[in-house]
Amino acid sequence: MSGHSTYEPKTGIERWLDARLPIVRLGYDSFVDYPTPRNLNYWWTFGGILSLCLASQLITGIILVMHYTPSADHAFASVEHIMRDVNYGWLLRYTHANGASMFFIAVYLHMFRGLYYGSYKPPREVLWILGCVIYLLMMATAFMGYVLPWGQMSFHGAVVITNIIGAIPVIGGPILTWLQGGFAVDNATLNRFFSLHYLLPFMIAGVVILHIWALHVVGQNNPTGIDPKSKHDTLPFTPYATVKDGFAMSVFLILFAVFVFYMPNALGHADNYIEANPLVTPSHIVPEWYFLPFYAILRAVPDKVMGVLAMFGAIGVLFALPWLDTSKVRSMRYRPMAKLYFIILLVVCVILGFCGAKLPDDQVIPGLVTGITPLDNDLNSWVWLSRLATAYYFAYFVVIMPLLGLIETPLPTPETIASPALSHPATTPAGATADAEKKG
Amino acid sequence: MTAAAGGAVAVVWPFIDQMNPAADTLALASIEFDLSKVVEGQQVVIKWRGKPVFVRNRTPKEVAAAVKDDSASMKDPQKDAERVKPGHANWLIVGGNCTHLGCVPTFGGGDYGGWFCPCHGSVYDTSGRIRKGPAPKNLVVPDYAFLSDTKVKIG
Numbered sequence: 092m093s094g095h096s097t098y099e100p101k102t103g104i105e106r107w108l109d110a111r112l113p114i115v116r117l118g119y120d121s122f123v124d125y126p127t128p129r130n131l132n133y134w135w136t137f138g139g140i141l142s143l144c145l146a147s148q149l150i151t152g153i154i155l156v157m158h159y160t161p162s163a164d165h166a167f168a169s170v171e172h173i174m175r176d177v178n179y180g181w182l183l184r185y186t187h188a189n190g191a192s193m194f195f196i197a198v199y200l201h202m203f204r205g206l207y208y209g210s211y212k213p214p215r216e217v218l219w220i221l222g223c224v225i226y227l228l229m230m231a232t233a234f235m236g237y238v239l240p241w242g243q244m245s246f247h248g249a250v251v252i253t254n255i256i257g258a259i260p261v262i263g264g265p266i267l268t269w270l271q272g273g274f275a276v277d278n279a280t281l282n283r284f285f286s287l288h289y290l291l292p293f294m295i296a297g298v299v300i301l302h303i304w305a306l307h308v309v310g311q312n313n314p315t316g317i318d319p320k321s322k323h324d325t326l327p328f329t330p331y332a333t334v335k336d337g338f339a340m341s342v343f344l345i346l347f348a349v350f351v352f353y354m355p356n357a358l359g360h361a362d363n364y365i366e367a368n369p370l371v372t373p374s375h376i377v378p379e380w381y382f383l384p385f386y387a388i389l390r391a392v393p394d395k396v397m398g399v400l401a402m403f404g405a406i407g408v409l410f411a412l413p414w415l416d417t418s419k420v421r422s423m424r425y426r427p428m429a430k431l432y433f434i435i436l437l438v439v440c441v442i443l444g445f446c447g448a449k450l451p452d453d454q455v456i457p458g459l460v461t462g463i464t465p466l467d468n469d470l471n472s473w474v475w476l477s478r479l480a481t482a483y484y485f486a487y488f489v490v491i492m493p494l495l496g497l498i499e500t501p502l503p504t505p506e507t508i509a510s511p512a513l514s515h516p517a518t519t520p521a522g523a524t525a526d527a528e529k530k531g
Numbered sequence: 532m533t534a535a536a537g538g539a540v541a542v543v544w545p546f547i548d549q550m551n552p553a554a555d556t557l558a559l560a561s562i563e564f565d566l567s568k569v570v571e572g573q574q575v576v577i578k579w580r581g582k583p584v585f586v587r588n589r590t591p592k593e594v595a596a597a598v599k600d601d602s603a604s605m606k607d608p609q610k611d612a613e614r615v616k617p618g619h620a621n622w623l624i625v626g627g628n629c630t631h632l633g634c635v636p637t638f639g640g641g642d643y644g645g646w647f648c649p650c651h652g653s654v655y656d657t658s659g660r661i662r663k664g665p666a667p668k669n670l671v672v673p674d675y676a677f678l679s680d681t682k683v684k685i686g
Contacts, residue, residue: 247650251632251633254631255632257632268551269550269551273552273553273580275582277556279552369581369635370576370578371576371635372635372649372650374649390652392665393665394665394667395665
C-alpha cells in the first residue's frame with residue numbers, strides 16, 4: 092500500500108481485472124512485496140495470530156448460533172444441548188470459549204510488545220489508538236459473550252458490570268434501566284447482548300482493516316525503533332514474514348489445542364454450569380482471567396464512582412500514551428531506566444491479576460496481622476496490595492513516562508537497522524550494538 | 532436547521548427508546564407475602580420485579596444491636612426506626628441487591644451480624660445499613676405496607 096507498486100499482471104485475465112478492480116494488486120502489495128524490517132523478532136508475530144483468533148471466533152460463533160436459543164428460559168439448556176447432543180458441539184463451544192482466552196493472551200503480548208518497543212510513538216499514534224479501540228471492542232464482545240450461556244457467573248457478571256453504569260450520578264439509574272431493558276438483568280438484557288455479541292466482531296473486523304491500513308501507511312516498527320533507511324534494512328513480506336508467522340501460528344495452535352482438548356474448563360468457572368438464579372450470588376464471583384487486573388482496580392478504590400472511573404481510566408490512559416511518553420527514543424532497548432520501569436509494570440499487571448482473583452480482605456502473607464488499618468482494611472490484605480499496584484499502574488503512564496523522557500540518558504542507537512548485523516562489532520559505537528545483539 | 536434537527540431526533544428516538552422496559556415489564560404488579568412462614572431469626576428471599584427482596588424476622592438481640600448503632604459513624608446515616616414500620620421493628624424488609632454493583636449479599640456474613648456481599652466485600656449491619664466496603668448506600672427499603680400483622684404488600 093505504501094510506496095510504488097511492483098505488481099505486474101502476468102495473464103490476460105489478471106490484466107483485465109487489474110484495470111477494473113486492482114484487488115490482486117492490493118493483496119500483492121500488502122502481503123507479498125510489502126517490505127518488513129529485517130530485524131523483527133518473534134514478538135512481531137502476534138498480529139497474524141490475532142487475525143487467526145478473530146477468524147476462529149467468527150466461524151465457531153456463527154455455527155454456535157445455529158444451535159443456541161437466546162432466551163432466559165432456554166439459553167442454559169440450549170448450551171447443554173450443544174455440549175451433549177449436537178454433533179461436535181462440544182468441540183465448537185470449547186474452541187469458542189477457549190478461543191476468547193487465546194485471543195486475549197495474544198492481544199496482551201501484542202500490546203506489551205508495543206509498549207516496550209515504543210510502537211505507539213510518532214508516526215504510529217493513530218495505529219496505536221485503533222489498536223486500543225479494537226481492545227475495547229474485544230472486551231465488550233467477550234463480556235457479552237460470557238453472559239449468553241446464562242449460568243450463575245454469566246448472570247451475576249452481567250449484574251455487576253451493568254450496575255457500573257448505575258454509578259454515574261443522577262442519570263445513572265435511568266441509563267441502567269435502559270441498558271437492562273427492565274429493572275433487573277433479565278430476558279431483555281440477554282437478547283440485546285446476544286444481538287450485540289453477534290454485531291461487535293464484525294465491527295472489530297472493520298477496525299482491524301483500518302489498523303492494518305494504518306500499519307501499511309507508516310510501516311512496521313522494529314526492535315531497534317529506528318526507521319528503515321534503505322533496501323538493506325527490509326525484507327519482502329513473502330516468504331520471510333509469511334513463513335515466520337505461519338510457524339508461530341502453528342505453535343500457538345498447539346497451545347490452543349492443549350486447552351481445548353485436555354483442559355477445556357481450566358480457564359472457566361464451575362459456577363457457570365449452574366443455571367442463572369437472580370436470588371443467589373455465587374460466594375466467590377470473579378470475572379474471566381483477562382479482566383482480573385481491571386477488576387482489582389475497581390475494587391481497590393473505596394468509593395463507587397471513583398472505582399468505576401479508575402477502571403475505565405486504566406484503559407483510557409492507553410489512548411493518551413503517545414503524548415504522555417516524552418522520550419525521543421522509541422525502543423526501550425536503548426532506554427535503560429524505562430526498561431526497568433517497564434518490567435515493574437509487567438509485574439504489577441500480573442499482581443493486579445492475582446489481586447482480582449482473591450477476596451479483598453484475605454491476607455497476602457498468611458497469618459500476619461499488621462493491625463494497621465488505613466481505609467478500614469488491614470495493610471496485609473489483597474485490597475491494599477491492589478491499591479499499591481493500581482497507584483504504580485497509573486504512575487507509570489502519567490508520571491514516569493512523561494518525566495523519564497526528560498531526565499533519562501538513552502544509549503546510542505545504531506545508524507541503520509542493518510548496521511549492527513553487517514558491520515564488525517569493533518567498528519560500531521560502544522554498547523549499542525553489542526547490547527542489541529544480546530537482546531535480539 | 533431546527534426542523535432538520537427535530538426531524539433527526541424524531542427518527543432516532545424510537546431506536547433509542549425501544550431499549551427501555553417494555554410495557555409488560557413495566558406492568559409488573561405488587562406482590563403480597565405471608566409473614567407467618569418466617570420464624571424468628573430467619574430470612575426469606577422473595578422475587579419482586581426480577582430482583583430479590585430480603586424479608587427478615589429479626590431477633591430482639593439483632594434489633595437492639597441495630598438501635599444501639601444508630602449514632603455510630605456511617606456512610607449513609609439512618610436510624611433503625613426509619614427503616615422499619617412502627618410496631619413491626621422485628622420485620623426488616625429490604626431490597627436484596629448490594630448498592631455497590633447489585634450482587635446478592637450473603638445472610639449472616641461480615642462483622643456486623645447482617646450481610647456480606649461476596650462480590651466486593653461490602654458489609655451491612657442487622658438493619659441493612661452499609662458499614663464497610665465500597666457500597667455507597669444502605670440496602671434499599673422498598674415501598675410496602677402491612678395489610679395485617681402477618682401479611683405485607685410490597686410495591
